[in-house]
Amino acid sequence: MTLSLPTFSEVIEQAPDAIALVDAAGIVVYANGRLIQLFGVNAADIVGKPIETLIPERLRAKHTALRDIYIGAPRVRAMGDTRLTLAARRADGTEFPVDIQLAPIHSNGKRWTVAVIRDATERHAFLDELRDARQMAERVARLKGEFLSMAAHDLSQPVQTLELLVSSIERRVPSPSEVAELLGHAAFSLSQMRQLLKMLSDISRVESGSLRIIPEPVPVDSIFTDLERQFATLAQSKSLRYISNPCHHVVETDPALLRTILSNLVANAIRYTPRGEVQVRCFASSTGSLHLVVSDTGIGIPEDQLRTIFEDFYRLEEARRAHRDGFGLGLGIVRRLSGLLELPVTVNSRIGQGSTFDVEIPAGKVLRAA
Secondary structure, three states: OOOOOOOHHHHHHOOOOEEEEEEOOOEEEEEOHHHHHHHOOOHHHHOOOEHHHHOOHHHHHHHHHHHHHHHHOOOOEEOOOOOOOEEEEOOOOOEEEEEEEEEEEEEOOEEEEEEEEEEOHHHHHHHHHHHHHHHHHHHHHHHHHHHHHHHHHHHHHHHHHHHHHHHHHHHHOOOOOHHHHHHHHHHHHHHHHHHHHHHHHHHHHHHOOOOOOOOEEEEHHHHHHHHHHHHHHHHHHOOOEEEEOOOOOEEEEOHHHHHHHHHHHHHHHHHOOOOOEEEEEEEEOOOOOEEEEEEEOOOOOOHHHOOHHHOOOOOOHHHHHHOOOOOOOHHHHHHHHHHHHOOOEEEEEEOOOEEEEEEEEOHHHEEEOO
């Protein structure tokens, strides 16, 4: 059985893209049917004419200079670059964006250039929509951050006033009583409000883009020491062992933001660990990166929810039943800050056995190893 194939000229004529063959002087010697249709010209209007005939007059001089450069060093390439929109001109004078690919041809001592031209109107329209959507998303994020910042600021003043009032009343209560117990509950509620306001403030700074990253050499042990001072007593109040292993590494990052990431992880670990221990440690990988690890023996996280836990206000059903405190914002802050600092955070967990959160410091940011 003999397979009947179309001729080369038939393939070129029915190609989906406009194709022109241009000689070394920049004269069009052939134009396929798609080019004739795309530009709204007759073959006689383009064949035998300079390729610049298809280009807006304002761009012709520049194109001629670029064509001469290409002829001096021909190669397969795309015209323009990601910052430049190429334009073509139809017979009726209208302009439209195009993508152009060039390829040199050598035959019988002569040289030509094949130009493949594609109408880029739809692609540019899509890119414009994408850019507009991105700008809108950035504006919404900025407004969200500004709103959260103003809300946190306006709420902090009455919270501070209430804290002072509660403290003043506690000093004036003559003896432990029912009133003192109620004041204790009020003080606890105010501390929760203060914690929520701080979280909202942290989120607002990230969302609004006002958060400044100030990298500097940071001894990891100094952060581990701060965490132990902050959380060891809290862990002991729940009869948990708080274990902080030495980490004699120095990394380059923003110390305040790294401390915020780790403190949120440790706070979560203590909150959702009813018994056992919370441990903070580090280890270096074979690639030179450093891993800061917060592990616990807590309630664990279902495998299908390991990604979801980093969303704002998300709390596991088991966590909601066991604990009324907590806002579901800590891991959202971790997600934002780890993205800003380019410190990937991963998590492994088993239900009823605990969770391990791993903050990776890339090798390029590890200044000194133990």
